[in-house]
Amino acid sequence: MAVVSIALGLSAMILAYFILGGFQQTVKDKIYNFKGHLEITKYTLGSALGDHHISTGAHFFNDLEQYEFIDHIQSFAHKAGMLRTEEEVEGVLLRGVSRDFDTLRFQENMTEGRFIAYSDSEYSKEVVLSARIARKLKLEVGDDATIYFVQNPPKFRRVQIVGLYETGLEEIDKTMVLGDIGMVQRLNNWPDTLVGGVEVFVKDGYDLEIAENTLFENVDAHLYVDKVRDKYAQIFDWLDLLNQNVSVFLILILIVACFNMISILLILIMERTYMIGVFQALGAGKRQIKKIFMYNGMLLVIKGMSLGNAIALLLAFLQDQFHLIPLDPVSYYMHFVPIFWDFKALLLLNVLTFFVVLLALRIPLAVITRVKPVTALKFD
Numbered sequence: 001m002a003v004v005s006i007a008l009g010l011s012a013m014i015l016a017y018f019i020l021g022g023f024q025q026t027v028k029d030k031i032y033n034f035k036g037h038l039e040i041t042k043y044t045l046g047s048a049l050g051d052h053h054i055s056t057g058a059h060f061f062n063d064l065e066q067y068e069f070i071d072h073i074q075s076f077a078h079k080a081g082m083l084r085t086e087e088e089v090e091g092v093l094l095r096g097v098s099r100d101f102d103t104l105r106f107q108e109n110m111t112e113g114r115f116i117a118y119s120d121s122e123y124s125k126e127v128v129l130s131a132r133i134a135r136k137l138k139l140e141v142g143d144d145a146t147i148y149f150v151q152n153p154p155k156f157r158r159v160q161i162v163g164l165y166e167t168g169l170e171e172i173d174k175t176m177v178l179g180d181i182g183m184v185q186r187l188n189n190w191p192d193t194l195v196g197g198v199e200v201f202v203k204d205g206y207d208l209e210i211a212e213n214t215l216f217e218n219v220d221a222h223l224y225v226d227k228v229r230d231k232y233a234q235i236f237d238w239l240d241l242l243n244q245n246v247s248v249f250l251i252l253i254l255i256v257a258c259f260n261m262i263s264i265l266l267i268l269i270m271e272r273t274y275m276i277g278v279f280q281a282l283g284a285g286k287r288q289i290k291k292i293f294m295y296n297g298m299l300l301v302i303k304g305m306s307l308g309n310a311i312a313l314l315l316a317f318l319q320d321q322f323h324l325i326p327l328d329p330v331s332y333y334m335h336f337v338p339i340f341w342d343f344k345a346l347l348l349l350n351v352l353t354f355f356v357v358l359l360a361l362r363i364p365l366a367v368i369t370r371v372k373p374v375t376a377l378k379f380d
Helices: 002-035 060-064 103-109 131-137 181-187 208-218 233-271 273-281 286-322 343-360 362-370 373-378
Strands: 038-042 070-084 089-097 110-113 126-130 144-149 155-165 176-180 197-202 223-227
Touching: 002 103, 002 233, 002 286, 002 343, 038 208, 060 070, 060 197, 070 181, 089 131, 089 144, 089 181, 103 110, 126 131, 131 155, 155 181, 176 181, 197 208, 208 223, 233 273, 233 286, 233 343, 233 362, 273 286, 286 343, 286 362, 343 362
Parallel strands: 089 176, 126 155
Antiparallel strands: 038 197, 038 223, 070 089, 070 144, 070 197, 110 155, 126 176, 144 155
16 A cells, blocks of 8 residues: 555645646647747837837847857737628738748647748748638638738738648737748838748757846947747746645645655554564664664665655656647647656656655654553553
8 A cells, every 4th residue: 555655745846846847848839939039129119010120230140149148039020900701800910931941840739831032033922820810711722811900001912822730829819920031121111131920949958047137238328128928928927836736736745755654654653563562672772673663664665765766657658759739729729738858857756755755754664662562562
């Protein structure tokens, strides 16, 4: 019972951290792969999309690439409009991207078709829709649609749908349409050097706060650097709250495991009361007798932890490879339970479980000090 109790408790804690880490990492990757880690835009008090632009002259990207924490840079521009079919109309936001858009990062969000192909002679009229918009407007890959843009005078463009994507994030999927940035530049009468902003991908291991402050201090005064995390603060705050839930879960499991170990060891002491009396009669000290029960308790803990690690790692491997447990992407932003192999958490959980349970074992061992040899030898 003690071995099974510790095994189930430890395996549950390990899986909870693996799943939580996988869930947080998946949601963050969906946002960062789509928007980058930092955005450089024009400093303005206005909020209208598409009205503001920055210049990416000959030295702009070269100046940014000198920072060692920058992994990739890509430009973008937004244009509000309405996507219309013969039967439906939907408000959308055309997100113009250029050839420097990291399609490899975005590929995991593609569910059907391909990404847009750029033209050397003029801007591409191909777009990638979210699967949510496509379902609502009853559109498929290969269909044509018309986007009417909100400006004076109003303009429209006939586009072809070449791909569908799905991030699972409502803030993105419900409005965002990916297209050629050249289309936005032509609609706004911008030259090729004007864009709505620049997205910066930061290398793994670098602090985003330091990267943001470094760029902000070195870019031109009319430019503003903002973390993408701040734009989706509600999602990231929600992910941080999940850590508290898992911490409470961890404490409850440790309490149950300790309670079970205390109960089991008390039973062992009661069953071995006569043996304790014999040892005392032969001259054994109470400290020596405590060590015997402590070693037996440690043996049970080690067996339980070994079994718990094996169960957790096996279940995590099966889920990671075969996606046995599905999820509703509408509610969970993903199609299956994700696994993040956090071996640091694995080690810490094992160490924490071992020492907490070992500390709890001292409670039943105090009973041995109250056992008297005469009473113990008469115990039946």
